[in-house]
Amino acid sequence: MSLLTIGSVAFDALETPFGKTDKIIGGAATYITLSASYFTEGNNLVAVVGDDFPQSMIDDLNQHGVNTEGLEIRQGEKTFFWSGKYHNDMNTRDTVEVQLNVMENFDPVIPESYQNCQYLMLGNTAPAIQRMVIERLHTRPKLIVLDTMNLWIEIARPDLMGLLPLVDVLVVNDEEARQLTGQYALVTAAAKIREMGPKTVIIKKGEHGALLFHEGQIFFAPALPLAEVFDPTGAGDTFAGGFIGHLAKTDDVSFENMKRAIIYGSAMASFCVEKFGAERIMNLTKDEIQARVSEFVKLSAFGLE
């Protein structure tokens, strides 16, 4: 089944304890579609960039099978830019600079050819824009997955609360789950989020793995213990891309298949952090992914006698 992803396509400039980059390709939708490209074929992007965005990067997306018909290129405007600096523990970062540019009035246009997508990934952007995408689809997709962040919980909570009943799966990290619900225990936070609308909640815990809550059932996915995290940028989006990419490929939204999707998402995220930006997930083979997934299986498998 085909997938529709909306979100930012951007320039990032990153600084980590291991080095720094000039402007490189970034943005939630970039990571999501690249990650999903290893799973699903119909991989349709809706985003906006300025005329400073290089054709070579669009070619890169196309070479990964990403359909960029819905990538609007606004003449005379500039692409969204974010720069950030990670602290030594790699778990916290400061935003050094944000230039919203084209994102300031992103008005997502859905190409007619995208209208039948059954899987919708609402990558992190303003809830009002995410909602527009749902409203502009003629038929409701089979599964709508929403990502959001602390910024929107702070400044756009009413929009977000209005959006939650319209989606099937919310993907957030542990701090966002706590911020959204005021609950410290993640079990309780997930239950509160499910009352807000989404019947499935995924809480990402970074190096501690991820929890999937679905109709009273819980799955705990491990994270691969890594000796070194080179650059965490995009890991959450890459996780989401692997997750929905697997679901779209298999067209199966059962709890059992969502577990597998989380393992695939976790495997993809574990690659993402190995190099700056999207470099690693632009250059993966299916064999490498299968080998990594096998590591996850080994990592958490046990038998009771």
Added chain:
Amino acid sequence: MSLLTIGSVAFDALETPFGKTDKIIGGAATYITLSASYFTEGNNLVAVVGDDFPQSMIDDLNQHGVNTEGLEIRQGEKTFFWSGKYHNDMNTRDTVEVQLNVMENFDPVIPESYQNCQYLMLGNTAPAIQRMVIERLHTRPKLIVLDTMNLWIEIARPDLMGLLPLVDVLVVNDEEARQLTGQYALVTAAAKIREMGPKTVIIKKGEHGALLFHEGQIFFAPALPLAEVFDPTGAGDTFAGGFIGHLAKTDDVSFENMKRAIIYGSAMASFCVEKFGAERIMNLTKDEIQARVSEFVKLSAFGLE
């Protein structure tokens, strides 16, 4: 196979956001032997208390099959006492008061009937005392498991470094692993600890589960996501007791069986936090334990198609 446990048997006074206790039974060896009692039969305790320690508590231990022949009762002296207060997040606590009392010159005497124990659990106490126990055994046990804490890493590092080559398994939490090695990444910290002596390292991550490192292999055990932690006191010792109790019962120190042992330890720890002190692990049935272990199986099981 029979198990020998050394460590503190103590009085604790606890305060959590849910309430407070008067002096209740506590101490590492109490939790370890109670937890192990649900698994192994030969369950031998070496510890010291004062003459203020009530016979009824010794009777409780005996009723759980704990052999207290090695529990020295020192006349005219008082039992080790610790009181602590937990903060609202339940992850941090302050020590309110410590009275070392009999622990100040604990000189562990091994009864002759304990000499053939094949499993030795060195519960948290001064490394010099833990070492004495190894030296006082006529034959080396098949498996020696060591627990320690931040205090000993700070004030008795040379003793601890001398002890590490003598043990098979080190059990520490994530912060202790970092403090011991100076390494932030747990994979790297575990590798460094293995260079210090123990061929197996278990790193407990509290609500995030536990990692088992053994000869280049890694196992990630989930923690049961809990809506409420009533009192975390003794959870780590209860984990260790379930771990070594299962190993002693099955007399199998393979990686596969250690994985199972960690799941049993995690299940026992998940009970421990439900009530104050050791109350919950004093009153468990084997059916309750099996049901809890099944929850762990469900929590982390997935199949790739």
